[in-house]
Amino acid sequence: MSTLIIAEKNKAAEKIASILGNHKYCKKYAYSVPYYEFELKNESYVIIGLAGHIMGYDFPEKYKDWNSIDPKFLINITPEKYITKKKYADAIQKLATSAHKVILACDFDREGENIGFEAKKIIESVSNIPFKRAKFSSLSSNEILNSFNSLTEINENMAMAAEARQILDLKMGVIFTRYLTISVQSKIRTRRMFSIGPCQTPTCGFVYEREKRIKNFESTDFWKLEAIFSFDKIKFNGIHRKGKITEKEEAVQEFNEIKKLNKAKVINKTTKENTMNPPLPLNTTELLKKISIYFGLSPEEALTIAEDLYLAGFISYPRTETNQYSTDFNFKEIVEAFKNSEYSSYIKKLPKSISPNNGKNNAQDHPPIHPIKAVSNKKILNNYKDSSYWNVYNYIVLHFFSNLMPPAIFEKTKLTLSIKNSIFDSKGSVLKEIGWLEMYPFEDKKDKTLPLCAKGDVVEVIDISCENSQTTPPRKMTEAELLTLMEKNNIGTKATSSGHIETNKIRGYLEKKGRTISISDQGYILMDSLNAAAPIIVKPEVRANIETLIQNVESGKDDFNQVILKGIDEIKSMFNQLVAKKEIVIDQLADSIYDEYVSRDEKNVVGKCTKCNRILRIIKTENGRFVGCTGFPSCKNTFSLPKKGSIVVAKKALCKKGAPAVLKVGRKFHWALSIGPCFKCELEKECFPPDIVGACLNCDGYLFVINTESGRFLGCSNKCGFTHSLPKKGRLSITSDFCKICNWKIVRVKESKTDPFVGCINRKCIKK
């Protein structure tokens, strides 16, 4: 008989086996899941690692059909817990049959407690052996040995809190997602799904709030007075203390007072040293943020790369909230590993006695993210064929060393100058001690020097400007900012926050554009209408409320069943708010799908409807073609079209008579919607100035390009009957250069695969 230990993951299981078995352990497999056997104090032990949760909640089979089950009905249905990873369940059941005791040794947090609890449930169905709990904050020898010497009981409240979260998250997600999706689908043919969740929706909501501010931003004028000074031949600038002056008169008056003066006096000077501490030890969110800022990778991409680097043994476990090293962390071992690597020059610069600049967060699960092995740039590029892997690895290494370095010291100087009664401020900054910045090439560390003038000195004024500018809207949100907001508001965890952003991208709500993230039209409409119907769903409170409820389960203050009922009440109340205003939400979403569907049919989209602002499109029937509104039948707006000729929408052409769109028919002529052919319009030449090539060779008119179905030629503006040929093939363009001999425009003709002809085409000129 042995003792069975259950860890959260294989990596932890192997490490614990190595520590408790004093490096002697034997790897075996049960249902292809690895486990480890070892001996401790002459007793035999078996340890197996799970793969996180091996069970999950779902609604029973009979509620699976979206169309026959009213989502509202699901609010009161209790979901059931199923085994989701059968081989792990089989493996632990098998190992439990030959064990006399089980020790749960999952991560020491709420989910870890719950994962152990799942294993307990699965084992209890085949055995009634006793369970104990080992709690450790890191996988260091001391911690592990201590925790197994002082086993505790399972914290059932903690496990049940996670259970309550699972049930409430599932209920809310499923009910809202199904309701929105099937409601929209009943209005319009689409396969699109609209998903809602207590993490994904507020995540999208953060971006929505920012974009709403950008959208509603109205810029205002302001004036800024700036002076350029000179002292000891060093030029430097100063900004008027009033900063942005919103009244023009005030700025101009201030400017007029001083604009002709050429001396300023230094009325104050302050110098102080600024210490910039090294970055804190790296946790997941910080890593994802920095990788997004410095290299533009999305958090999801960055996490995937970090996981690969971890599995390769290059870096430590990448999912942690901890930014504090435990006291027995072995820095020496890592420094030693990097001594003869590409990083050797950095190693030489490390202080003799190593001490990290620790943060305050200790989730007691894993150490901060740090390098394990020195790997060359070449090896990483060979391994992964992707320079992003090197960027992430190199960042982790340099961040790790930077953290061990002394602070950087800047000397900040502030000068206050007066030109008559106007006060100007000048700021300078000089790097005195490079400290950790020497290891950290990711930040710009340019100096801004000021001359060595003292209080009372007089400096020259070289220039004073009074510039008018406009206030600018808030910037687009970066993925790094979004991660910060999620972290602050407790949306998601270190392991899931990148996933929530990704879900929003997959659903088509959010779009990554370089380093920024923006909301799609559909995402905006969804957030905007939800915000009008049931605003809480879009805000982080939706998650915080559930969190508060389940914390009461964890602390034992509230009964599990009571909390589930309270949670159900909250979901019901949000759901009723949405249903009460369903028209706003469902109609707008259906419209957005319709617009999206239509605009994908780009060739036939003509423009916006003059009556209802929806989309006008070309409609072809057996009897011919016309332009109709996509709002049909509620909008019956139509326009006729010429019967023959291919039609292309002339996107840039603007009709001076106000037609909603201008179409190009064949190569022949333009057609203004609601008006007719442009050649019948007296404004045609204004809208489409002719391509004039040069003077007519027959009269005092000029020759311009005429396109017909059978070809192109030059015709006379006086209609004198003179014509001139044009090259038959190739793309013809009239340049702005003139022939020096005959003063015709130089033309350019480009046929595919040959060099373009550029020259004069006047046949009389060529003969000369």
Add this chain to the structure above:
DNA sequence: GCAAGGTC
């Protein structure tokens, strides 16, 4: 087909 949380 739906959530969020683990991890491979």
